[in-house]
Amino acid sequence: MSEPSDEQAAMQHYLVCGTEDCQKNGQFYCNACHQPLCEQCRDKHQKSPNTKNHEIVLYRHRKHQLPVELCQDHPTRNKELFCRECSIPLCSKCSIMKEHIGHVFDDLEEIYADIYAVWQGEFSKIQKYFLPTTNDLKSDIEEDVTEIKKIMKSFRASIKAEAESLKNLVDEVTSESIENTHTMEKTLLKMLKSQETTYDDYITYLWKMSDEFQEYLSLTNKKLLFTKTLKIQPIPETIKPVPPEFIAGRFSKNDITKLLGNVNVPNRKPEKRKIQPIEAESAHMKSTEKQLEQSKEKSDMKQTLSLSSSVTKVREYSVPGVNSVYHVSVEKSGRFWVSDDRGSLVQTDLQGKLLQKIQTSGGKGYHTATQDGDLIYTDRDKKVIYRITQDRKITEFIKTGGWKPISIHSSRINGDILVGMYKGGEAKVTRYNKAGKEIQNIQRDNQGQGLYSNPHYITEKINGDICTSDINTKKVMVVNKSGHHRLYYTGQGSEFCPFGICTDVLGHILVCDMASNTVHLLEEQEGEFLAVIISPRQGINHPRGVCVDDENNLYVGQYFTNTVTVYKYLQ
Template identity: 75%
Template sequence: MQHYLVCGTEDCQKNGQFYCNDCHRPLCEQCRDEHLKSPKTKIHEIVLYRYRNQQLPVEKCEIHPKRNVDMFCKECQIPLCSKCSTRKDHHGHKFDDLEEIYTEKYTLQQTEFSKIQKYFLPTTQELKKNIDEDATEVKKVMESIRTSMKAEAKSLKNLVDEVTSENIEQTYTMEKSLLKMLQSQETTYNDYIAYLEKTSDAFQENLSITHHKLLFSKTLKIQPIPETTKPVPPVFTAGTFNKNDVAKLLGKVNVPNTKPEKRKIQPMEAVTTHMKSTEKQLERSKEKSDMKQTLSLSSSVTKVREYSVPGVNSAFHVSVEKSDRLWVSDRSGNLVQTDLQGKQLQRIKTSHGIKGYHTATQDGDLIYTDKDKRVIYRKTTDKKITEFKTGDWRPLSVHSSRINGDILVGMIKQDQHSRVLSVIMDSKVTRYSKAGKELQNIQKDNQGQDLYRKPHYITENINGDICTSDYSKQAVVVVNKSGQHRFSYRGQGSRFCPYGICTDVLGHILVCDTSLNSQSVHLLDQDGGFLSFILSSQQGTTSPCGVCVDDENNLYVGQYDTNTVTVYKYLQ
């Protein structure tokens, strides 16, 4: 393919950057000069190529079929040929060069066409895309509302069951008390009946003696019948509630009284900037695509360098910035930034330990979490700190998306009323926007089973999959960007203890295994297929905990028993 416009002069192959509007052909600089020197062409109009006149399409005159239409009568407003202009009906009329009019109209139409292609069509397609995204968001929000409704209903049902159970238990207690009282009364009357029988025998005995003895015998007196009280059984008072009362308890969906916000339409002036930005993105995408085509797994792993990180006692998690700087955290909550020579640049004291609770963004910001305060912090390159809270949920792990900048957070909810504060009630992965707006919650699989127990390391693959290292589940749990469960990887032995996790430009998943019989880094394909133990004790690796891949495809590995971070090459 020719990569520039060739000069129209015969046998000249130079760049035709000029154009002769009379000859209608491109010219190079040398041929232009010769063209202007020639007596035959020195009066020709030569312009830069982009300012050329468009060549008039050939159209034969109806009156003079051998002549081309090339003039325009301004009074009659019709095109005609040069011979027609000499006719009596055009005597004294003014004429324009039809080619100039055509060029002007062509340029105008081309400009409008360019606007459609570069602005109106892409902008409208972007608005349509926004509508599709809004539709997806509406579905997510409504599904979240339905889930919340079901949870509220389940909670109310549990309370109803609990109150009913307590009430029923109370009836048994009351019944037992009443029966005990009646049993006591029954004993009283049994004793009184025995007394009457004994007294009756005494009367019979007195009646059987002689009359003179009866006259001098003591008259027996009968004790009165003991009084008892009838039990007063409890009365059940039915609750007074109706459907509206239940609706108030469960809540309802309301449409906010908010005026809909108009969609933002990019102004025409931004087209040039947008196009330049798009071109740069395409160039970067092409570079990445070319790199992917040339990269492959090496037959062996090569150690590039290693260095000690001051200020930490171990390297449980590693985050690499684009600026060739590194964040490393240890088990004691020390979070340290170093350069690649191991020089300490910053240090932050946190409440975290053996979790993947920090991440570096593409902009060079640091995002880290505080599980006790339930807060996610963003520290910018100019050291300004912003934060947003996570409510009742304790954030454990965090990852900044390389695709769209979203923040992925692995979180747990603990029972605050339990004597054992470590009891985990629920676990989930939440997606936030850069500004901290909650976008997505991932908790259950398609069968309604919990996906996570303790998601303490998290990352994202090139296809949008969310990959979570769950130590308590002894598995790497992978869902797609919509939150649908794709697969769970459970290691290659009897026990799998996953810690740090990351992905690379080829879509591989790399995860640390700290189990005693393994202590290695597993390499998986994008679908969870085991490829190899990329690092093991044979390479001198012991207890790998943190892994990260930089933009140069170097693998950084941190270990819990040392503050040394080792860098490897595993792609070629």
């Protein structure tokens, strides 16, 4: 076979057409032949008498080929028919056996394709409706927990305040009562003191009278007894004070309870949590599904977006303030953030003008633009996630405890924040909601084995799958939204060193391979390799960071230079 031309070599950066000697982009698929086709070969396929009735669709809408299963009774034949009456798969030779005479048969591949589509639809419902809806309900419960705790805390404060108020009133009444006893005591003692004085005066009077009587009774003066009349005054009368009585208060715990407020559960029927109907999926998911359905219905096989036959360079920026481009985050405004391997994090405008620069100790994919237009980034050493608002105010957002955060991604689906982190030889992915509350930890598979070692870049697909590139395990790891392992990708050669990773609106995964200095494009369903989308042929060496903006432009940053190059690869 002759060496391919430069044009043919460029085409080999994509899924290659299955037609012999054709090296063009196989973006279509023949469900009958089970092979990819380029646009020209598709046209020939549809015009050929032998294949004009074949069903040709976009590659991503292809029917999956029936798995090969040999017939037990005829080992040289495959099962390819389905007997309706017996409800079993058969080979063609079984169909002419006497036990199946008169039976109706269906193409097993068609049944398989239909069942596969149904199961894929159910899987899609799980990913796009059931899991998000259930997680929303769970989040609703968590919000209720927070609200209940807040309400009960306020109740406890009110109860303590009421009790304190009652205590103050009791203290006030007690003080007044005690003061009253002092007043009463003072009055009574004053009266008794007056009586003591009266009797003291009377006693003095008696002693005086006693002296006079004694004098008259003396022998020398006896004659005075006949001339002097002495009369003793009566004892003064006094009154005995009536002691005050203490009347004990008559109260019980129930009386105190009545005085104070109390907490009761209202006598009303609780409302059922509102479960969003399956028809009312999120606007993003509905939009994506609508786009897919419209694409399938178009008879000319054209879709809103598909892989272009070539990669086109759109523009290029030289970013001041960095010595290399390890990661790129694009804002909705078109401005973007770039970081290098020395912790410099800079923001530039559409003309490449430096807007702001901060010094950090982040990881590789350690910053991300949010739906609200802010930027959040990790500080690995401080174990903190910071937020930069549009007015350039930097605030501490999340503390990660003993874990070092090294990668971060803000979900385009619901605004959740995904963080890759490690500690003491272990690694995990933690999900936070938009408010910064931890809601999920993903660390191990069903067998208890660790999923991650060093997830230094992280992103999320449109179906909620979480994708990480792990420099230690040399894998792209994909788990679903629930954290269950789905698949992993280990490259195309003997060596694979994954760096920057992102996904696009079609669900493709794009990942930088430092070993081959290329960017790989992976299929949206099973993560199968589709193409080398960026290579030195496009003027890129050592790609490290990738990002796709809302206009489906691919931003590529590279090592050893401060250049960010923007490409168009979808049409």
